[in-house]
Amino acid sequence: MTVKHRDPVKEWFKYAASDFQAAEALFRAKLYQQSIWNCHQALEKHLKGILVAQGKVVRKTHDLLTLRNDTGLAVPEEVQFFLHDVNAYYQPSRYPDAALVSHLAYTRSKTRQLLRLTELTIKWIRFHSKQKR
Secondary structure, three states: OOOOOOOHHHHHHHHHHHHHHHHHHHHHOOOHHHHHHHHHHHHHHHHHHHHHHOOOOOOOOOOHHHHHHHHOOOOOHHHHHHHHHHHHHHHHHHOHHHHHOOOOOOOHHHHHHHHHHHHHHHHHHHHHHHHHO
C-alpha cells in the first residue's frame, strides 16, 4: 500500500479558498462580522502557504503585516494599507468584549468592499509569489 503525501502548500491554499467561500456565504447571510473574519483567515492562510512554498518558518501569528513581511513580497502601498485595515477587524470580530468597544463598522457596504479587496489581494499575492520563486 502506498501512502499518498499531501502537498502542504496546496493544503494552505485549499483551506484559504474555503475560508473565502465561507466569507462570501456569510455575506449573503448578512453575517458581516463573521464574513470579515473569514476574509482575514483567507488572507492569512494564503500568506502562510507562500511561506511554506518558500521553505520559510511559518510563525504562529495572525498579523497579516508580519506575515507579509516574512514572505519578502514587495506589495504596493494600497495592499499594505488594506492588510492593515483587515488586521484591525480581526481581534474585535473574535471576542465580544473587544467588539463592544470597537469603533469598526460591520456594515454591508464595508463588508462588500473588504470581500472584493480580499479577492483582488489574494490574486495579486498568488501571482507575484509565483514570480518570486
